[in-house]
Amino acid sequence: xxxxxxxxxxxxxxxxxxxxxxxxxxxxxxxxxxxxxxxxxxxxxxxxxxxxxxxxxxxxxxxxxxxxxxxxxxxxxxxxxxxxxxxxxxxxxxxxxxxxxxxxxxxxxxxxxxxxxxxxxxxxxxxxxxxxxxxxxxxxxxxxxxxxxxxxxxxxxxxxxxxxxxxxxxxxxxxxxxxxxxxxxxxxxxxxxxxxxxxxxxxxxxxxxxxxxxxxxxxxxxxxxxxxxxxxxxxxxxxxxxxxxxxxxxxxxxxxxxxxxxxxxxxxxxxxxxxxxxxxxxxxxxxxxxxxxxxxxxxxxxxxxxxxxxxxxxxxxxxxxxxxxxxxxxxxxxxxxxxxxxxxxxxxxx
Amino acid sequence: xxxxxxxxxxxxxxxxxxxxxxxxxxxxxxxxxxxxxxxxxxxxxxxxxxxxxxxxxxxxxxxxxxxxxxxxxxxxxxxxxxxxxxxxxxxxxxxxxxxxxxxxxxxxxxxxxxxxxxxxxxxxxxxxxxxxxxxxxxxxxxxxxxxxxxxxxxxxxxxxxxxxxxxxxxxxxxxxxxxxxxxxxxxxxxxxxxxxxxxxxxxxxxxxxxxxxxxxxxxxxxxxxxxxxxxxxxxxxxxxxxxxxxxxxxxxxxxxxxxxxxxxxxxxxx
Amino acid sequence: xxxxxxxxxxxxxxxxxxxxxxxxxxxxxxxxxxxxxxxxxxxxxxxxxxxxxxxxxxxxxxxxxxxxxxxxxxxxxxxxxxxxxxxxxxxxxxxxxxxxxxxxxxxxxxxxxxxxxxxxxxxxxxxxxxxxxxxxxxxxxxxxxxxxxxxxxxxxxxxxxxxxxxxxxxxxxxxxxxxxxxxxxxxxxxxxxxxxxxxxxxxxxxxxxxxxxxxxxxxxxxxxxxxxxxxxxxxxxxxxxxxxxxxxxxxxxxxxxxxxxxxxxxxxxxxxxxxxxxxx
Numbered sequence: 001x002x003x004x005x006x007x008x009x010x011x012x013x014x015x016x017x018x019x020x021x022x023x024x025x026x027x028x029x030x031x032x033x034x035x036x037x038x039x040x041x042x043x044x045x046x047x048x049x050x051x052x053x054x055x056x057x058x059x060x061x062x063x064x065x066x067x068x069x070x071x072x073x074x075x076x077x078x079x080x081x082x083x084x085x086x087x088x089x090x091x092x093x094x095x096x097x098x099x100x101x102x103x104x105x106x107x108x109x110x111x112x113x114x115x116x117x118x119x120x121x122x123x124x125x126x127x128x129x130x131x132x133x134x135x136x137x138x139x140x141x142x143x144x145x146x147x148x149x150x151x152x153x154x155x156x157x158x159x160x161x162x163x164x165x166x167x168x169x170x171x172x173x174x175x176x177x178x179x180x181x182x183x184x185x186x187x188x189x190x191x192x193x194x195x196x197x198x199x200x201x202x203x204x205x206x207x208x209x210x211x212x213x214x215x216x217x218x219x220x221x222x223x224x225x226x227x228x229x230x231x232x233x234x235x236x237x238x239x240x241x242x243x244x245x246x247x248x249x250x251x252x253x254x255x256x257x258x259x260x261x262x263x264x265x266x267x268x269x270x271x272x273x274x275x276x277x278x279x280x281x282x283x284x285x286x287x288x289x290x291x292x293x294x295x296x297x298x299x300x301x302x303x304x305x306x307x308x309x310x311x312x313x314x315x316x317x318x319x320x321x322x323x324x325x326x327x328x329x330x331x332x333x334x335x336x337x338x339x340x341x342x343x344x345x346x347x348x349x350x
Numbered sequence: 351x352x353x354x355x356x357x358x359x360x361x362x363x364x365x366x367x368x369x370x371x372x373x374x375x376x377x378x379x380x381x382x383x384x385x386x387x388x389x390x391x392x393x394x395x396x397x398x399x400x401x402x403x404x405x406x407x408x409x410x411x412x413x414x415x416x417x418x419x420x421x422x423x424x425x426x427x428x429x430x431x432x433x434x435x436x437x438x439x440x441x442x443x444x445x446x447x448x449x450x451x452x453x454x455x456x457x458x459x460x461x462x463x464x465x466x467x468x469x470x471x472x473x474x475x476x477x478x479x480x481x482x483x484x485x486x487x488x489x490x491x492x493x494x495x496x497x498x499x500x501x502x503x504x505x506x507x508x509x510x511x512x513x514x515x516x517x518x519x520x521x522x523x524x525x526x527x528x529x530x531x532x533x534x535x536x537x538x539x540x541x542x543x544x545x546x547x548x549x550x551x552x553x554x555x556x557x558x559x560x561x562x563x564x565x566x567x568x569x570x571x572x573x574x575x576x577x578x579x580x581x582x583x584x585x586x587x588x589x590x591x592x593x594x595x596x597x598x599x600x601x602x603x604x605x606x607x608x609x610x611x612x613x614x615x616x617x618x619x620x
Numbered sequence: 621x622x623x624x625x626x627x628x629x630x631x632x633x634x635x636x637x638x639x640x641x642x643x644x645x646x647x648x649x650x651x652x653x654x655x656x657x658x659x660x661x662x663x664x665x666x667x668x669x670x671x672x673x674x675x676x677x678x679x680x681x682x683x684x685x686x687x688x689x690x691x692x693x694x695x696x697x698x699x700x701x702x703x704x705x706x707x708x709x710x711x712x713x714x715x716x717x718x719x720x721x722x723x724x725x726x727x728x729x730x731x732x733x734x735x736x737x738x739x740x741x742x743x744x745x746x747x748x749x750x751x752x753x754x755x756x757x758x759x760x761x762x763x764x765x766x767x768x769x770x771x772x773x774x775x776x777x778x779x780x781x782x783x784x785x786x787x788x789x790x791x792x793x794x795x796x797x798x799x800x801x802x803x804x805x806x807x808x809x810x811x812x813x814x815x816x817x818x819x820x821x822x823x824x825x826x827x828x829x830x831x832x833x834x835x836x837x838x839x840x841x842x843x844x845x846x847x848x849x850x851x852x853x854x855x856x857x858x859x860x861x862x863x864x865x866x867x868x869x870x871x872x873x874x875x876x877x878x879x880x881x882x883x884x885x886x887x888x889x890x891x892x893x894x895x896x897x898x899x900x
Binding site: 360380473599 | 643644646647650651653654655656657658659660661663664672673674675714715717718719720721722737740741743744745746747748749750751752753754755756758759773774776777780784830834837838840841845855858859861862863868871872874875878879882883885886
């Protein structure tokens, strides 16, 4: 049932304001693509365009290569789940899930039978006769998911579907989505502002900012090889160490760090993730610095270190954040060594 | 926009035409019989017209003040008194569908000389006359009985969601029950109170049944005077009825203008 | 130790009493205020003989209740019901359409014209009903409209501000994304209107319809002036009973006949509303 979805040169404006600029993006059949961005980045608008609820000002939406830009939402065979469950309050749970079958003209009994399969899938078969008001938030969102899946959509569109749930419930929903993917293999486009959710659920992430796609790539690639400072920040990277690329290596207060051979020479920022840095002993350290802050967050601690200037005179003052397991025996003012865990690094210039 | 057309056209047509007719007839330009002739005769008996206007405004003002006070009391009690409060709110809301005509009949049975209330007290010598008095006591009480339930419903509808949480917050900040009433509930209730008070004033100003059944024969409020003149067989009565009706429209519009000013001011403050 | 505790409790007891007794008294006073006028109606409706100083009737009879079953009273009841339902249908439909027209950005509608229309829909509130009736009477006579139609038109105008306002508030909190979801689930535009919009607005439709029904059901002055005494409804019978002396029993019985239907309707609506929210 699932299809490939692609956006080709989509632009969209509300009045004078351009909210999407020349978006091209592909979601392969059976994959899960996350659109990651802050609120106002245009990601929900892109999803509404995919669902056919909004006509783009320019560009085309393709399903399996076929242009569906002119196809209305009710004919498009996509299903959309919002952050709010939006269960029809005047219909029971099973009537909500049976809604698409009823719209397609099936009998009440057949629609209910069909709906019950999907209620079973989301483990709410016993709640069929209840009214939406009698469910908890997590249950309502499960019903909303079942209602969307019962449409048997070629593309499943999820707009921040788990954002209003608390953390343990969200983990349950991740499990459920995993099960659904195994059983039904739908193509999923997920809109989220939560980089962790995007990383857990999707194979690839498209980073959206001010209506433009900054980078689209695999989860690891986006975390460790961001295309720009903005992508690094949106994915939670805290470090931007200024320096110069020369002779296949980046030179900075962190020392000489090898970079990929095709990296252009000149000034560049080294962007090691806080998770891939470590603290070392002072003797023989690659770089030295003074601890400015230690902040505990659960099983990890974030240590901020103001790096000493390196041997080269023109180097700027730099600071890095290092994530360590447990709580280190360090206080602000202590001197520590800092090193990269990987042999090579990644730089950005923008 | 287009879907509003039937309703808007109906209102404009009926209301506009009615007001024009009232105006023309009050000036003698559309007599029932005879030639149209511009005349201010209908407005000539200004003492009687002004007296009627005074009676109407007196009844409407006292009824509004009483309804607003009692309605606020019912609403506050409903919000703060737990189960008893919910009972009072439910019983009060259940009286809303009772027509004013029925309420006037009921108040008559209750307050008349030798009515139920007098009998409850054993019909003492000095029991005050309440129906058909020069002070319009029974009329005002009927309006206050019906409209206080309306005022309470409007206040509860607009503040019951926010009032309890904000009131509890205020109590954690050290506000006493009285302070919570003055500084939380009252400011929240001001706007619905003014709006519902305005509706009550305009309604009681134009209401006919209660003053007709429970008021004295003279002086008449505008509604009773207009209806009596309208039904009269005298030729001169029709323009006078229309002049009376127009007077009530003018007073209602003035009251609404003043009320909207109050609404805007209390809107600015909150 | 034990002495001081009893002292404390002795000091606290009067305060405890004031704090619980005062609200109780206030609640009781409010309940009496709300219920008292209905007591003589109930008593008179079943009273046989009830002479002046007696607090309760000395004999009981079903005569007044039976008089409600007379053909002219029954016919008046049918006319009142018909009038109430007719006003409910026309004012609810027109008010709902008007509220949709007043709603948010529509092609060709500026905020100023939307405000103007909203203002026009509220103007009937400013005109006392008797003035509206007197003005429109000449026109309705001129147009030779049947008196039922005339009464219906005037009462629809009277009820429109209430129904329109009900729908405007309901639409203000209306969630458009319900319709978006329905469309992505394959509902055609007509199905969206019938299955989603009507379903979601059903509480507002019920409230607006109830208010408009009350306008028709309880009207006195419009029916008297336009109907010219030919179109007899329950309020007209009640009006003549209440204004004549010695008609207490009939007044009380007719009053009950006018109170019971709308109150039953209100309870039904409230129960339906509660069921919609909590169970199937």
